[in-house]
Amino acid sequence: MAKYMTKQRRVLMDYLAENADSLLSAEKIAADLEPCGISISAVYRNIAALEAEGKVRRSGKAGSRTVYYQYSAAEECREKLHLSCRECGKTCHMEPREAERLARSIKTHEGFVLDRAETVLYGVCRDCRAGKRVRKKGESE
Amino acid sequence: MAKYMTKQRRVLMDYLAENADSLLSAEKIAADLEPCGISISAVYRNIAALEAEGKVRRSGKAGSRTVYYQYSAAEECREKLHLSCRECGKTCHMEPREAERLARSIKTHEGFVLDRAETVLYGVCRDCRAGKRVRKKGESE
DNA sequence: CTAGTTGCAAAGAGTTTGCATGGCG
DNA sequence: CGCCATGCAAACTCTTTGCAACTAG
Numbered sequence: 001m002a003k004y005m006t007k008q009r010r011v012l013m014d015y016l017a018e019n020a021d022s023l024l025s026a027e028k029i030a031a032d033l034e035p036c037g038i039s040i041s042a043v044y045r046n047i048a049a050l051e052a053e054g055k056v057r058r059s060g061k062a063g064s065r066t067v068y069y070q071y072s073a074a075e076e077c078r079e080k081l082h083l084s085c086r087e088c089g090k091t092c093h094m095e096p097r098e099a100e101r102l103a104r105s106i107k108t109h110e111g112f113v114l115d116r117a118e119t120v121l122y123g124v125c126r127d128c129r130a131g132k133r134v135r136k137k138g139e140s141e
Numbered sequence: 142m143a144k145y146m147t148k149q150r151r152v153l154m155d156y157l158a159e160n161a162d163s164l165l166s167a168e169k170i171a172a173d174l175e176p177c178g179i180s181i182s183a184v185y186r187n188i189a190a191l192e193a194e195g196k197v198r199r200s201g202k203a204g205s206r207t208v209y210y211q212y213s214a215a216e217e218c219r220e221k222l223h224l225s226c227r228e229c230g231k232t233c234h235m236e237p238r239e240a241e242r243l244a245r246s247i248k249t250h251e252g253f254v255l256d257r258a259e260t261v262l263y264g265v266c267r268d269c270r271a272g273k274r275v276r277k278k279g280e281s282e
Numbered sequence: 283c284t285a286g287t288t289g290c291a292a293a294g295a296g297t298t299t300g301c302a303t304g305g306c307g
Numbered sequence: 308c309g310c311c312a313t314g315c316a317a318a319c320t321c322t323t324t325g326c327a328a329c330t331a332g
Contacts, residue, residue, distance in 0.1 A: 113265045
């Protein structure tokens, strides 16, 4: 997969890199990139390829059947736990030391080996707690 | 919602309670309960009602578009973090003290307030680690 | 009896796929 | 020029909904 670098693929990758801090649905991506001339199928197919290459991570939002994707630049990214904000949708990495401590703690106490690549912690981020009214597009109170 | 206790509802609730430790898709539930004479629509409708009552929790499995449900007996359940095993699908509660420590730690270090109700940690549980030593992709030791 | 429930089938939402055309290398 | 990638639309999967028949209280 990914033998040619097509216009669509480049546009998609740029877009994902620029929005590396938020969870994106295939439909949103397609909508935003539609003016660039990229079909929804191309979005899905490229994302699947990027996912296989480890450049994109998929994560479901609690209670939604839509799948969300996010750029996952480096390998190290997958060693980090992700924190996803319910309010603004942004995702950030948890400090490695913290993640490490958490993983160890859970393993010790529960005998459970955490899979950092697949785990996303949900909550409300610092900015949203501070602003408290950072409301994002199409999001009602 | 839930004004009458129908045969279907009772069967569903029993089933959910019995399988309180695993994540169940609507289809699996319907399949397992089909001999009891309950349609998939009834499954969905009852689950939606139970969910509204807080007796069922829904959670997406990482990287799957299917929604999974799980019995969530008590209120306290929602104050506990959940650990879900990728191998066997079982879910268990994280020790409250551990969860508390984790939440505090994240808040202190990242300014991120964890939503315990929506967060599920993925990994491999003690039993599966003991039984088989299946080692999968990107899993930390 | 009467309103909540059910089953069925049709409608939706989101994702995947077959096929002919188009474009990267 | 050959093969991969794209676009379109049809197929799929999972979930929701309309409606007439059914049933718990």
